[in-house]
Amino acid sequence: MDFWTAFPYWGILVLIAFNAWLVIRRDI
Amino acid sequence: MDYLQENYFTLLLTFLYVGGCLYVGWYFKRQAAQGVADYYVAKRKIPGWVVSLAFFSTSASTNTYIGQAGKSFQFGLSWAWMGLIWTIFCIISWQLLGPRMRAQTARLQSFTVPDYFHLRYQSNLAKYIRLLSAFIILFATVWYMAGIAKGCAVVLETVLDVPYLWGAAAILFITCAYTIWGGMYSVLWTDAIQGIIMFGVAILLLLLPFLFVGGVEELFTSIRQTEHVTKTGEPMGNGLVTFGSLVSFLYILGIGLSIGMKQISEPKNLIRFYSIDNAKSMRFAMIWTPVFLGISLVCVMGLGALVHGMVTAEEAAYLIQDTDKVVGFMLAKFDNKLVSGICVAGLFAAGMSSLASVIIIIGTALVKDIWHVVLPMPEDKLIPRTKWAMLAYCCATFGLVWALHLYPLAGIVELTAFAGAVFAASFFPGIFGGLYLRWGTDAGALASMVTGMVVNVVWRAFFRFRFAGLQEVHEVIPAFLISLLVYLLVSRLTARRKPAEDHLQLVFGEA
Known part of the structure; x- marks a missing residue:
């Protein structure tokens, strides 16, 4: 499996972690 | 008797599941009838974890678990980019719209x-924006409802031999019953239960090809180089694991945007923000909704490609012609009653959660946003009439499903994606501007709404398929950009139509 085919499978975890970091920083 | 022996486990799970949904509706019947705030938005008192799961289960439907999962049988593992694109829009929706939408809608009642x-x-013009948006909802939603009812009916027919039209009627009217009884309370709580089932089933579905073949390495060995053919009869070779081989990235981007952008614009998603009980719940939902949605979608979107490891070349040549059959075929091939029963419950959950969400949106749009605006009615008439409107719309949808059964229409999936593009281009600018821009005006919102519809239709009818190179540029891209630009431009040009300052102070929480 090449890099760009595999990307969404691990990219989703990075995206979720990044989103959680953004939410934690906000004062809702 | 053989039928019962053959299907007892699936039947038992189905009855338990349907009974549970109906019980939830009945349980909230009295509470939901207390007033419009209760029936329409569950009095804004729903915990974050329930709303989070409900947002996820509303966003994914049988179209996702059957249609999109099957697509990767044709397009390979890179179809999972769809899941990534959808999750990006889920995050944008919660980060950009969620907190402000909850606050403003509560202040404005x-x-x-x-x-x-x-x-x-x-303003008086804003009344017409309300009417126009309600009509867009009615038209755009009926195809979506028919598509989901069809998807569930196919599952019932293939797994339990229930005649197609009986299956469609059962799904529509069972969902209609619990939605009518418990209003938004039952929609959200059943959605949450369905979300838990769907999350588990997405992971289970992904595991099946690996279990069938006997391991990760074994499965990847068989799909890395395959003799199976594409839809046009060419050998796939290493296409299933090679980016851009079986489908172009532009095509993935177009479909991904048109469906993914529903999450920043479609009323059944946005209404979720209205019901959250407090800021702590909002924070929980902002973190966890992308987890539920993202992981489920990535599991499901790559599933079809993995099924190549389970089927023979002849079976693959049959399935490639109708990829909607891939998931059902995989379950039949795996041949385990327990697994099939659980997965069928998951597919029902996917269909019914989305169906209930749109039924209540339709009822409220018809009664509160059209009938009540044109011919104002006493407050105590709103809920009973909303219930009748929901029942009438379900009957109309069943009529459409029946008509489509007699006279099949090929492009129903395309119509659903087109409806998503209309929502994104027509609703997002007016909502985003309303939440963030004090200088946004009613004229800007109306102009962008009309522009969104017109550009969608014109691009699709006159540009997309007439010029080489534009075929894969989905209409949502030009329509969204142009309507957003029109909102900003017209709002600037009609600055004096801005609402009064004391109203804006209420809107932005400064009063």
């Missing part, structure tokens, strides 16, 4: 998305 336009822009 808004109960539906069309009435938000009216209350935020506060």
Whole structure:
């Protein structure tokens, strides 16, 4: 499996972690 | 008797599941009848974890678990980019719209998305924006409802031999019953239960090809180089694991945007923000909704490609012609009653959660945003009439499913994606501007709404398929960009139509 085919499978975890970091920083 | 022996486990699970949904509806019947705030938005008192799961289960439907999962049988593992694109829009929706939408709709006493336009822009023209947006909802949603009812009916027919039209009627009217009884309370709580089932089933579905073949390495060995053919009869070779081989990235981007952008614009998603009980719950939902949605979608979107490891070349040549059959075929091939029963419950959950969400949106749009605006009615008539409107619309949808059964229409999936593009281009600018821009005006919102519809239709009818190179540029891209630009431009040009300052102070929480 090449890099760009595999990307969404691990990219989703990075995206979720990044989103959680953004939410934690906000004062809702 | 053989039928019962053959299907007892699936039947038992199905009855338990349907009984559970109906019980939830009945349980909230009295509470939901207390007033419009209860029936329409569950009095804004729903915990974050329930709303989070409900947002996820509403966003994914049988179209996702059957249609999109099957697509990767044709397009390979890179179809999972769809899941990534959808999750990006889920995050944008919660980060950009969630907290502000909850706050503003509570301050304005808004109960539906069309009435938000009216209350935020506060003018006679805004009344017409409310009416127009309600009509867009009615037209765009009927195809979606018919598509889901069809998807569930196919599952019932293939797994339990229930005649197609009986299956469609059962799904529509069972969902209609618990939605009518418990209003938004039952929609959200059943959605949450369905979300848990769907999350588990997405992971289970992904595991099946690996279990069938006997391991990760074994499965990847068989799909890395395959003799199976594409739809046009060419050998796939290493296409299933090679980016851009079986489908172009532009095509993935177009479909991904048109469906993914529903999450920043479609009323059944946005109405979720209205019901959250407090800021702590909002924070929980902002973190966890992308987890539920993202992981489920990535599991499901790559599933079809993995099924190549389970089927023979002849079976693959048959399935490639109708990829909607891939998931059902995989379950039949795996041949385990327990697994099939659980997965069928998951597919029902996917269909019914989305169906219930749109049924209540339709009822509220018809009664509160059209009937009540044209011919105002006493407050105590709103809920009973909303219930009748929901029942009438379910009957009309069943009529459409029946008609489509007699006279099949090929492009129903395309129509659903097109409806998503109309929502994204027509609703997002007016909502985003309402939430963030004090200088946004009613004229800007109306102009962008009309522009969104017109550009969608014109691009699709006159540009997309007439010029080489534009075929894969989905209409949502030009329509969204142009309508957003029109909102900003017209709002600037009609600055004097801005609502009064004391109203804006209420909207932005400065009063």
